[in-house]
Amino acid sequence: MASLKDLRNRIASVKATRKITKAMQMVAAAKLRRAQEAAVAARPYSERMAVVLANLAGAVAGQSGAPALLAGTGKDQTHLLVICTAERGLCGGFNSSIARLAREHAERLIAQGKTVKMMTVGKKGNDALKRVYGKYIVEAVDFRGQKAVRYDNATGVGATIIRMFNEGAFDVCTIFFAEFKSVISQKPTALQMIPAAVAGGVTADLGGAVYEAEPDEGEILTDLLPRNISIQVFRALLENAASEQGARMSAMDNATRNAGDMINKLSIKYNRQRQAQITKELIEIISGAEAL
């Protein structure tokens, strides 16, 4: 049985923990709003980009010599999985659910006899995967010590992906991230980037007209497609940032509540024990007095 002093210490330490988790929750809430705004602000760009790309892809479809980034290499032997996670933990199942999705995808591909390569963006994903899949990880990027996702980060990752593609290091590229649905719901998502899967919901709105292109279509596509990769990476990173803060907020909210429950339980135990001790002491005094 724990002594009164032990219980007092225990209560003090749980109280300290509650303070920390409460603070983390509030920080996450503040960051979430900013991250959410950034994710929303980036949406028009990626949407317009998807429309332009769909229009342009429609124009060059069927022509031979379409760029490989759009049409693919014609094989699907080697797969590159780009796994975007957070830099930090303490955000519930956020990192592990992305890692799990990637792991399942990788297992499926390996079972089909494909070659798998991995690129991790973010420290936690690397930590989660390197033990089992260390030999598949070809690149690991992290943005430690950085406050917010910048577009340069995405172009850096995009440039690496394109360099590897041009070197023929892989045929198909899929990016993994958590889509931000709401504060309590983040959905791990896999999105194919190369060959560019032209979004199904986007319809060309040319009305049958043909584009004049300046310079020609091929040149625009070679300019546009790498940019599209960067944009998709950027979007994934932004969605991830918002999801991470959302996940952390609800995880820390739970932790705060659990700490509160625990404090209540411990306090009750402490009071009971204190009372029992006082009663015991009284009985001792009284029985001592009676014996005289």
Next chain:
Amino acid sequence: MALHFELVSPAKLLFSGEVASVTLPGTEGEMTIMPMHAPVLATLRPGIVTVVRDGGATDKMFVRGGFAEVNAKGLTVLAETAIAMADLDASAMSEQIKSAEVDVAEAKDDETKRRANENLDHMKGLQAGL
């Protein structure tokens, strides 16, 4: 008849509205888009986008690394960097030039190097005129 114009960068939607005309710094030369323009796709070099509103008032915006699309619905400019001229001061410009210099240094083949250099020259010209 007004032209629907949108200028978007990954950071935000910079401009959206009906305008009289827009002058763009195309890779192959300046061009002005008026309402009812034929569908065009064009890449842009770093430069100034001039927007003429219906009343004749003009807005200027600096763009870098982008392209323009004209279709039946209007004109959309997608730029990696877009800054309203009012917010563009010497320090912001030198920052942009620094990043353009990085582009030149990182260019691997001759073609991209030539382009990066061209972009850098344009931007230095703009800086001189600021």
